[in-house]
Structures are given as structure tokens and as C-alpha cells.
Amino acid sequence: MSERIGWIGLGELGFPMASNLLDNGYQLTVYNRTRSKAEPLVERGAQLATQPSELAAKGGLVVSVLWDSDATESFVTPEFLSRMEGGVHIGMCTGSPEAAQRLAKLHAEHGSTYVEAPVFGRPEAARARQLAIPYAGPQEAKNRVKPLLTALGGHALFDMGEQPGVPTVIKQLGNFLIISMGRSLAEGLAIAEGAGVNPTAAVNMLAESLFPVPIFRNYGKALAEKKNLLTTSKIPAKDLSLFHRLAEDHARSNPITQTLLQLTLAVDK
Amino acid sequence: MSERIGWIGLGELGFPMASNLLDNGYQLTVYNRTRSKAEPLVERGAQLATQPSELAAKGGLVVSVLWDSDATESFVTPEFLSRMEGGVHIGMCTGSPEAAQRLAKLHAEHGSTYVEAPVFGRPEAARARQLAIPYAGPQEAKNRVKPLLTALGGHALFDMGEQPGVPTVIKQLGNFLIISMGRSLAEGLAIAEGAGVNPTAAVNMLAESLFPVPIFRNYGKALAEKKNLLTTSKIPAKDLSLFHRLAEDHARSNPITQTLLQLTLAVDK
Numbered sequence: 001m002s003e004r005i006g007w008i009g010l011g012e013l014g015f016p017m018a019s020n021l022l023d024n025g026y027q028l029t030v031y032n033r034t035r036s037k038a039e040p041l042v043e044r045g046a047q048l049a050t051q052p053s054e055l056a057a058k059g060g061l062v063v064s065v066l067w068d069s070d071a072t073e074s075f076v077t078p079e080f081l082s083r084m085e086g087g088v089h090i091g092m093c094t095g096s097p098e099a100a101q102r103l104a105k106l107h108a109e110h111g112s113t114y115v116e117a118p119v120f121g122r123p124e125a126a127r128a129r130q131l132a133i134p135y136a137g138p139q140e141a142k143n144r145v146k147p148l149l150t151a152l153g154g155h156a157l158f159d160m161g162e163q164p165g166v167p168t169v170i171k172q173l174g175n176f177l178i179i180s181m182g183r184s185l186a187e188g189l190a191i192a193e194g195a196g197v198n199p200t201a202a203v204n205m206l207a208e209s210l211f212p213v214p215i216f217r218n219y220g221k222a223l224a225e226k227k228n229l230l231t232t233s234k235i236p237a238k239d240l241s242l243f244h245r246l247a248e249d250h251a252r253s254n255p256i257t258q259t260l261l262q263l264t265l266a267v268d269k
Numbered sequence: 270m271s272e273r274i275g276w277i278g279l280g281e282l283g284f285p286m287a288s289n290l291l292d293n294g295y296q297l298t299v300y301n302r303t304r305s306k307a308e309p310l311v312e313r314g315a316q317l318a319t320q321p322s323e324l325a326a327k328g329g330l331v332v333s334v335l336w337d338s339d340a341t342e343s344f345v346t347p348e349f350l351s352r353m354e355g356g357v358h359i360g361m362c363t364g365s366p367e368a369a370q371r372l373a374k375l376h377a378e379h380g381s382t383y384v385e386a387p388v389f390g391r392p393e394a395a396r397a398r399q400l401a402i403p404y405a406g407p408q409e410a411k412n413r414v415k416p417l418l419t420a421l422g423g424h425a426l427f428d429m430g431e432q433p434g435v436p437t438v439i440k441q442l443g444n445f446l447i448i449s450m451g452r453s454l455a456e457g458l459a460i461a462e463g464a465g466v467n468p469t470a471a472v473n474m475l476a477e478s479l480f481p482v483p484i485f486r487n488y489g490k491a492l493a494e495k496k497n498l499l500t501t502s503k504i505p506a507k508d509l510s511l512f513h514r515l516a517e518d519h520a521r522s523n524p525i526t527q528t529l530l531q532l533t534l535a536v537d538k
């Protein structure tokens with residue numbers, strides 16, 4: 001467990017995941033645009049890189065947990081690629097499938113491998129090591145990174161094959177469904193409350209019968225208590241924009257996606 | 270367990286529920302507009318009524334499982350009410366909360382009681398005795414009917430208090446959420462498939478991680494295999510119309526409800 005891992009991205013989700021690796025005995029070299037976010041990890045023994053290319057080492061492992069595909073592609077420079085020959089880059093952002101395909105091709109052309117592994121889970125789930133991770137890439141690389149995905153907080157790992165782009169589409173689909181359920185719950189509870197029903201009683205009944213899922217237990221209860229969690233995050237608008245683009249790119253009708261996107265953008269204003 | 274129950278409504282859901290009561294040793298007098306549907310129960314010992322008022326008996330129990338509020342209100346005639354003094358009418362349709370309030374008032378004025386108990390569950394769930402039932406009414410009547418609700422297939426009973434209309438609003442809310450999840454799943458899987466993802470693999474991953482609920486396991490798999498169950502039923506359009514009216518009556522914004530209603534009506538054409 002003494003392998004040194006290069007890590008880029010210490011945001012809300014990346015930080016607890018990197019922290020889990022330290023807990024599990026991995027050695028880390030970390031890079032983050034806002035350097036102060038790396039300090040708690042450096043205090044625990046992580047090395048600090050001053051630029052992303054320093055994370056790469058011949059035959060090594062690099063994990064990126066960035067906001068989107070653009071941020072991920074922008075650090076995969078010719079210098080980075082030449083330094084990580086024989087290595088594996090595990091990309092964990094929620095981005096576009098086309099970018100995942102480009103990254104897979106680029107790494108292959110430079111003698112390294114891209115494993116696409118977007119993450120389902122809130123920061124609390126990362127801390128509790130309850131992340132769900134669909135992943136894809138060449139079989140040998142997947143075998144190598146599987147223990148790492150578990151060590152960083154993966155609880156349910158789903159091998160989606162070798163075709164790049166598939167895990168990203170599934171991640172976008174899952175996010176769309178979560179947002180649809182959350183927004184539907186918000187709309188429905190407001191209507192029920194308008195009709196004189198106690199929203200907490202309604203949520204409890206549904207969470208105990210038809211919908212025994214975390215979003216009903218947690219988000220439903222927060223909604224019933226008037227804490228609208230969705231309005232504080234930019235993630236839903238980003239994820240719905242990605243899914244909307246995916247639908248349009250493939251000429252699929254998407255009236256629910258469009259309705260949710262409009263709702264989300266209206267909230268962001 | 271030899272109490273005689275009056276039963277009206279032997280449709281897809283009513284039939285297996287009445288059948289469960291016979292299995293549990295109850296005596297039934299049944300009425301159904303289409304008389305032939307009652308025959309299998311008559312063969313098992315149920316008595317046949319030629320009109321709904323014959324179901325009522327002083328101090329007795331009557332269960333109605335009809336299409337909507339109109340069908341329920343139309344059989345609660347002055348004759349019916351005078352014959353069931355001291356009795357309890359358990360109304361199990363998905364209707365409007367206002368109708369439930371009118372029925373509660375009407376029964377109270379005639380010395381009987383209305384217990385509102387709409388049913389969550391498909392016919393298979395009725396047969397498997399896995400129904401979820403929110404119910405409301407005067408406490409004494411609820412105590413009396415609770416064993417009956419279990420005997421007819423209720424697995425999860427939720428006492429929602431004494432205020433009429435509340436269980437109906439919760440039923441409408443639950444149906445809205447089920448339809449929203451089903452339609453979102455259909456839209457999302459079509460988009461994912463357009464982007465080259467195997468829908469069965471996507472549904473399996475989601476059902477095993479984020480959404481361990483029957484609609485993903487059952488409906489999701491049917492969708493992935495191109496069996497669109499929603500298009501064969503008139504229930505979604507009816508339920509969404511009710512919920513849309515509820516939202517408009519109480520001046521609540523309902524963009525998702527409207528989108529789903531348009532989708533459902535488009536399918537029905």
C-alpha cells in the first residue's frame with residue numbers, strides 16, 4: 001500500500017476522497033489550483049506539486065477529480081503525457097462522453113491508459129466511503145486501479161466494459177434522474193401542502209413505502225422543513241446542460257430534461 | 270372472521286382485493302356494473318347484489334373500489350345512506366380530496382362513517398398482499414376497519430389522521446412521483462441509448478446503487494426491453510389530470526406536472 005499516487009482536484013468531493021487514500025496508507029503527491037486546500041493533506045504527509053505535470057511519473061497512477069471535461073483535458077499536456085508513459089490516468093469528473101473518448105485516444109497514443117470513472121455521491125458519501133462508481137477502460141488498467149477506487153471511497157464499483165464514454169453517459173443519466181426526482185418531490189410537496197397536507201407526514205409515508213431511497217429520506221425531509229438544498233449548488237444546472245446537449249446531439253426528444261433545465265436556470269438567477 | 274362485507278367494484282385492483290377477503294374467511298355481498306366479473310367470486314360463495322344499495326346494512330361495512338370520485342359519489346344515494354346507519358363505508362378510489370370531504374360530511378349527517386383509504390399498488394401487488402394504504406377517518410371507525418384493510422391485501426397501513434382529503438392528496442402525490450420517475454426513466458434511457466449505451470446495463474447499475482426501488486427493477490427492465498407499460502393504461506393521464514387540477518386549485522406552480530400531462534395525453538392519442 002506504499003504506492004505513490006498523483007492527485008489533482010481537492011474540491012468538495014476530491015478532498016475527502018484523497019483523504020481516504022492517505023487513511024489507507026497510500027502516498028500522495030497533490031496539486032490543486034487553490035493551494036491552501038492542499039494544506040491539511042500536506043500536514044498529513046502528502047507532497048505538494050507546483051504544477052500538474054509533476055504528478056506524472058513513468059508507469060505511475062494519476063487521479064483527477066475536476067469540475068468538468070475542459071478542466072481535465074487542459075492539464076493533459078504533451079509534457080504531462082510524455083512523463084506518464086506506461087501509467088494510468090483515472091479521470092473522475094462528470095464531463096462529456098466525447099471528451100472521455102478524446103482522452104482515451106490521447107493516452108493510448110502516448111503509451112499510457114485512461115480509465116474513466118465518474119463518481120456518484122455527495123461529499124458525505126465520500127467521507128462515509130459509500131460512493132458508486134461506474135468505470136471503463138482497458139481490462140489490465142481496470143484490474144490495476146480497482147483497489148484504488150475502493151480505497152478512495154468506492155463502495156459499489158460497476159465495470160461498464162472497455163468503450164470510453166459509457167460511464168460518463170450513465171453518470172449523466174443518473175444525475176438527470178436524481179434531479180428529476182428531487183425537483184418532482186419539491187413541486188409535488190408544495191402542491192400537497194397547498195392542499196392542506198403536512199409535507200413531513202407525506203414524505204415519511206412515501207419514504208417508508210414506495211420510495212425507500214436516500215433522496216426521499218434525506219432531501220425529502222429537508223424539503224419538508226423548507227431547506228431547498230438544490231438552490232445552493234451549481235451542479236444541477238451543469239449536469240442538466242450536459243444531458244440536454246447529449247439528447248440534442250443524438251436527436252432524442254427530451255421534454256422533461258428541458259423543463260428541469262429551465263427550472264434550474266431560473267433558480268440560479 | 271364471519272362478518273359480511275358489502276363490496277362494490279371488481280376491476281383490475283378490486284377483484285384481487287375482494288378475493289383476498291374471501292381467502293381470509295370474510296363473507297361478501299358483491300356488486301359490479303359488469304355482472305360477469307363477479308361470477309368467480311359468486312362461485313366461491315359470495316352473494317350477488319343487483320344494485321349498490323343492497324350492499325348496505327345497519328351498522329355494516331361497505332368497501333368501494335371504483336374508478337373515481339364521481340363513480341363513488343353516485344352510488345351513495347339517500348336510499349344507500351338510510352340503509353347503512355351506524356355503518357362504515359371504506360372508499361378506496363383515487364379521486365379528489367373535495368369529494369372525500371363531501372362523502373365524509375354526507376355519511377356523518379346520516380349517522381354513518383366514511384373512511385378514506387386510497388390504494389397504492391398494481392394488481393400483482395394486490396394479489397401478493399403488498400398494498401400500501403394511507404387512510405383517514407374518525408378514530409373508532411379506523412380501529413374497526415384496520416383488520417379488514419390488512420385482510421384485503423394491505424401490507425403497509427398509514428394512519429393519516431382524521432381530516433378527510435389528506436390520504437387522497439397523498440395518493441395523488443405518490444402517483445405523480447411514480448409517473449415522473451417512470452417517464453424520466455423512459456426519456457433518460459432513450460437518450461443514453463442514443464449515445465451508444467446499452468439500456469439494460471444502465472438500468473441494472475442504477476437499480477443496484479442509487480435507486481433500489483421496484484420501478485427501476487421492474488419498469489426499468491421492461492423499458493430497456495422496449496416494453497413501454499405506460500402506454501397501455503389510462504391511469505397516468507387520469508392521475509396527472511387530478512394532480513394538475515389540485516395544483517391549479519391551490520395556485521401552485523406545476524411545470525413538471527404539466528410536462529408529464531402533455532406527454533401522457535400525447536401517448537393516449
